Amino acid sequence: MSDQNQKQQDEFLAKRLAAAFASVKPSDLLAEKVRHSLDQPVAIAGTRVRRTVHFLAAALILVAVGAALHFFGQTSDVMAAQKHLVKIHQSNLTPQGSPFRESDPQRVAAQIQKQLGCCPLAPARDGNATVRNNCTCVNCTCDPSICSYLVETDSGPISVIVVPDPPGEMGMRAEVSGLWSSSVGSNKLVARRIQDYTYCAVGAVPDNALVQLLTLIVPHS
Amino acid sequence: MDLKAKFTAEALEHLDAVYRAAVALCGQTAQADDLVQTTYLKALQRFDLFAAGLNCRAWLLRILRNSWIDELRRQKTEGTQVSIDLDGIELAIAGEQPGGEDWQEQFSDEQVIQSLLAVPEEMRMAVLFSDVEQFSQEEIAGIMDIAVGTVKSRVSRGRAMLRQQLANHAREMGFVKE
Numbered sequence: 435m436s437d438q439n440q441k442q443q444d445e446f447l448a449k450r451l452a453a454a455f456a457s458v459k460p461s462d463l464l465a466e467k468v469r470h471s472l473d474q475p476v477a478i479a480g481t482r483v484r485r486t487v488h489f490l491a492a493a494l495i496l497v498a499v500g501a502a503l504h505f506f507g508q509t510s511d512v513m514a515a516q517k518h519l520v521k522i523h524q525s526n527l528t529p530q531g532s533p534f535r536e537s538d539p540q541r542v543a544a545q546i547q548k549q550l551g552c553c554p555l556a557p558a559r560d561g562n563a564t565v566r567n568n569c570t571c572v573n574c575t576c577d578p579s580i581c582s583y584l585v586e587t588d589s590g591p592i593s594v595i596v597v598p599d600p601p602g603e604m605g606m607r608a609e610v611s612g613l614w615s616s617s618v619g620s621n622k623l624v625a626r627r628i629q630d631y632t633y634c635a636v637g638a639v640p641d642n643a644l645v646q647l648l649t650l651i652v653p654h655s
Numbered sequence: 656m657d658l659k660a661k662f663t664a665e666a667l668e669h670l671d672a673v674y675r676a677a678v679a680l681c682g683q684t685a686q687a688d689d690l691v692q693t694t695y696l697k698a699l700q701r702f703d704l705f706a707a708g709l710n711c712r713a714w715l716l717r718i719l720r721n722s723w724i725d726e727l728r729r730q731k732t733e734g735t736q737v738s739i740d741l742d743g744i745e746l747a748i749a750g751e752q753p754g755g756e757d758w759q760e761q762f763s764d765e766q767v768i769q770s771l772l773a774v775p776e777e778m779r780m781a782v783l784f785s786d787v788e789q790f791s792q793e794e795i796a797g798i799m800d801i802a803v804g805t806v807k808s809r810v811s812r813g814r815a816m817l818r819q820q821l822a823n824h825a826r827e828m829g830f831v832k833e
Contacts, residue, residue, distance in 0.1 A: 443818070444814055447786070447814055447817065448785070448786035448787075450762075450767060451767060451771065451782070451783075451786045451787055451817075452786060452787050453764065454764035454765075454767035454768050454771075455675050455679075455764075455768065455783075455787045456764075457764050458671075458678050458683070458768070459671060459674065460670055460671065460674040460688075460691065461688070464674070464688045464691060464692070465670060467688075467692060468667070468670060468691065468692060468695045469667060471692060471695055471699065472663045472666065472667065472695060472699055608797075608800060609704060609709075609714070609717075610710055610713045610714040610717050611709050611710055611713070611714075611797065612797065613709070615704065640703045641701075641703045641704045642703050642704065645709065
């Protein structure tokens with residue numbers, strides 16, 4: 435069969451399949467149940483009882499996971515990597531010397547290069563979201579494999595830490611849109627891979643603030 | 656509009672897509688309804704991950720698929736389900752397929768869906784995400800947690816198996832000659 439014929443057959447099959455599924459709709463009852471469940475404040479804020487149950491469940495899971503790791507003799511390298519990132523963030527929060535503050539992304543990038551000797555991508559200026567990097571303070575250390583800088587956002591300070599290791603190897607969980615996530619204590623970590631490096635946003639802020647900041651870091655064309 | 660309200664509004668827009676995927680996983684059953692509800696509850700618990708730039712539909716479908724895998728694991732523990740990794744199994748197509756496409760129009764929507772349900776799950780879902788939901792191969796790779804090359808292979812083999820299922824039915828029903 436020629437490629438052209440194969441393509442035509444594939445397209446025809448796809449159309450037939452899409453037409454068949456066009457009639458597949460959730461019942462009104464299911465739609466109502468889903469709508470109702472999304473309206474529940476309990477799932478977001480949690481009642482005291484439910485939170486307690488969640489904490490107990492989480493504690494039990496942690497104990498079980500800890501026991502399993504111990505049992506199988508696995509080292510906690512992946513956790514160590516995440517903890518190291520959080521440690522870098524915490525050291526960024528205690529500046530030594532006066533921080534550099536700049537709103538122009540290009541100047542921020544130049545300052546990072548001057549200060550760190552490496553050249554990570556800086557967040558682009560944000561047009562309309564809540565993350566504003568008009569108060570970016572670069573305040574960081576750089577070892578041969580890690581660059582980091584701190585960004586002050588409306589949600590709180592966030593460190594952007596650039597490492598060569600893929601997020602999966604650091605034990606982070608894959609989300610959609612090429613994002614990875616994890617948490618260590620009160621700090622959350624969200625990462626994405628850009629140009630052979632992992633850009634990891636770390637901070638004690640909501641996940642969406644980390645995601646928004648990472649979306650402002652765009653690779654050079 | 657706060658983030659939760661924005662999430663709720665957008666998530667509900669994708670209810671049809673989530674339900675279609677649930678039906679493709681377990682047929683039009685009460686289990687599909689349960690799976691949809693579980694998906695939305697899990698998404699709600701983690702809605703703070705929802706933010707600008709995230710593809711909400713893909714995210715919901717990823718949660719749906721992971722919830723289904725959890726369910727299968729639970730059933731397997733109970734000894735009622737055996738799942739087989741079909742990636743390594745060569746596709747064996749029995750018999751020639753009829754020429755042209757007119758014969759495919761003879762089927763009802765239900766028969767087409769039932770034929771898709773006969774395709775192994777990993778290929779079935781790749782075909783659904785590609786041909787019905789119109790996701791890119793990269794997006795499907797993200798939803799199914801597989802490499803893009805694997806997506807191509809699964810979509811291709813899934814379509815071939817679906818076509819063969821339909822061809823077999825067409826012969827049984829006399830839509831085409833032997």
